[in-house]
Amino acid sequence: MNEVRVRIAPSPTGALHLGLVRTALYNWLFARQQGGRFILRIDDTDAQRNMAEVLQPILDGLRWLGIDWDEGPEVDGPNAPYFQSQRVDGHKAAVASLLESGYAYYDYATTDEIAAERQAAVANKEGVFRYSRRWMAETAADRVRFEAEGRKSVVRLKMPTEGTLVIDDQVRGPVEFEWQREQDHVIQRADGTFLYHLASIVDDHAMGITHIIRAEEHLSNTPRQIFILQSLGVELPRFAHLPFVAEPGSRNKLSKRKIREYMKNRDFSELVARGNKIAAALKLETGLDAFSPVVVDFYRQTGFLPEAIVNYLALLGWALDDKTEHFTREDLVKSFSLERVNKSAASFDPGKLMAFQVRHMLALSVEKRVDLCLPFLEKAGLVAAPDKVAAIVSAAGDRIKVAGDIIDYLDFFTDDDKLTRDTTAFAREMGKYGAAGCLAKFRGVIASAAFEPAALEKCLQDFVAAEGIKVGQIIHVLRLAVTGKTVGFGLYETMAILGRESVLARIDYALREADK
RNA sequence: GGCCCCAUCGUCUAGCGGUUCAGGACAUCACUCUUUCAAGGUGAAGACAUGGGUUCGACUCCCAUUGGGGCCGCCA
Helix, strand or coil, X not given: CCXXXXXXXXXXXXXXXXXXXXXXXXXXXXXXXXXXXXXXXXXXXXXXXXXXXXXXXXXXXXXXXXXXXXXXXXXXXXXXXXXXXXXXXXXXXHHHHHHHHCCEEEECCCHHHHHHHHHHHHHXXXXXXXXXXXXXXXXXXXXXXXXXXXXCCEEEECXXXXXXXXXXXXXXXXXXXXXXXXXXXXXXXXXXXXXXXXXXXXXXXXXXXXXXXXXXXXHHHHHHHHHHHHHHCCCCCEEEEECCEEXXXXXXXXXXXXXXXXXXXXXHHHHHHHHHHHHHHHCCCCCCCCCCCCEHHHHHHHCXXXXXXXXXXXXXXXXXCCCCCCCCHHHHHHHCCHHHECCCCEECCHHHHHHHHHXXXXXXXXXXXXXXXXXXXXXXXXXXXXXXXXXXXXXXXXHCCCHHHHHHHHHHCCCHHHCCCXXXXXXXXXXXXXXXXXXXXXXXXXXXXXXXXXXHHHHHHHHHHHHCCCCHHHHHHHHHHHHCCCCCCCHHHHHHHHCHHHHHHHHHHHHHHHHC
């Protein structure tokens, strides 16, 4: 049994799309499990401008997710080059061989003539259009004659006209195609360049790919590729066609061009809002095209965990059993199988992705989470003491869902007299009878208190009892005074982290503000 | 239009003829806990697209219908 060799062959587009990631992941998992090789080939066209610019996001994104390739750009390998545009010699040789053996022919029809035939076919309701081969050059003499007319040639496949092809798809089982419905596809243009379907399958073969695991959209294109391979007299790889990653709440293929539409989805727009909030604190550019949950960079910029995304994506179209949901990368490598890949498209569910993120985040130690958060504080322009950050992260618990959420706690680091307040809420609480006096009095009590949560709680309980008021009558105004917000984690912990000096200063500041 | 693929709760899925008036997860709702927001606890609601077969017996097999998706380029 030969070594398993799989590949992804993206065209460089400037962004790593979720659908491509899922295909990459399944290929990678399969390779790792089988002890095979995972290859990255870039199916660029020769007319690609700014190669580095459009390629780098894909490379970086895959690496960030831990989807590493054994052969490909930046790592090289025995089957170099890994850019399709540099492999034209192979394409040329393949076409020459096909021509030689009669499985392809020079065709001298003009595009207008083909269009006319196609139109006629539609008009006659023939269903399929099949080229008449009227301008097919069967002999050298034909070529001379056509060329004398000033015609230019393309190379077409001479497809079979009868019989049935059965593809034993590893995900879908046997799929039948009738050869007579296939067309004489062009494989080489008049300008001598080669078409994707020729180049791709020739490269796959040259690289020794054993399993072509790709998106379902290629299923209909498989017959012509198999024909090429068969005509070349080489061994066929196995095929596995993966279902699409679909839009939130529909079965349409997920597209990075329809973000505006996805914004109607609540979970999707909440995710975007969360991302934008973090990006704003970090002063990042956030055009919806480049910065949205459809693109991997979004997750990296906002502090998601690669493990969480990998776990979620693995389950989007595959399941081990009826209950296992939390997978480490190693678990996935161990359990993955093409046989258990689903056949139907699976919608991307941002809410569920977030649930996986939280689960993976909480599985990390406080120290780990602090390490993840620190760079975000730094990017927000803060040099924070790790101890303090650790206390915040620990107290915040699952409120910090992604590392970037640490920016919700920037208030812990701002100057006491520059605290921004929820003024509406503050006015409301301060407006309540006796609130200001109560706050001032409590300030006196804690001025000498021990600043740790338990002691502070006792302090407040005693104060409340002595004053004959309820906890609710002071704690809200106190929170607003100290943090400026109505929400947050435990107030005693909050005060302990802030420390006596800060808390007293903030209360003083609040009282001054209230006086105005 | 032709061909190909797909079809279980809102979503991701388990189910490979009987042990299932269909199990889990996310989301939702209610209650509970509570200094706020989360979290937690308890519970609820929620699906086999339809119609025919096959079978003693179909979510599971077959066919049709319907619906959804994809491919039909001198694009990748």
